[in-house]
Amino acid sequence: MNQRLAHVTLLVRNYDEAIAFYTNVLGFALAADQDMGEGKRWVVVAPPGPAGCGLLLAEAKTDEEKRGVGQQGAGRVWLFLHTEDFWRDYPALQARGLRFLETPRSEAYGHVAVFEDLYGNKWDLLEPLG
Template structure:
């Protein structure tokens, strides 16, 4: 059997502002932007590199969905962006306007710093050790 996690749905306020943030600030690539009709789109962004999981951006429509934008992790770090070179990517992301919540630190598992995306979701930028 061969399985993998392909996408994680991320609620966003607006498709276009989300695409701009994830591609221009985080440097993700736009893998898909298909019109599904009735205002829905199939939008997938993913970090550079091979394989891995992409974000399926879902524009919030209902009031419950709108309230959940930026709150899917309930205030915790819940998205982890791995990099092969933390010290290359950290200053590039800062220069693009990414807001880090802390200074970088070294943990037993790697070099890490927490940041927020444009909706307030908390992420780890992480270079795993080993």
């Protein structure tokens, strides 16, 4: 049996502002944007490269969902953007306005720096070693 993780849902304030951030700042591709009716859309963004897990952007509607925007990781890094060249991507992302929360560091597992998306979710930009 073959299985893979296809999408992770990310709560956002607004579909269009989220699409703009993930495509213009992070350089993701807009893989899907379908109108589902009643103000809902099926919106998927994904990083460039081989097919992998994409983000399913879900516009928060209820008060509970709105409180969850930017808080899905409870203040921890919970999303990991792998790169094949950290030192190429780090300055390029900074130049596009991405806010890094720390200076790059080398760990036993790779080169890494924590950044925030437009909602305050914490991510690792990570070039794995080995």
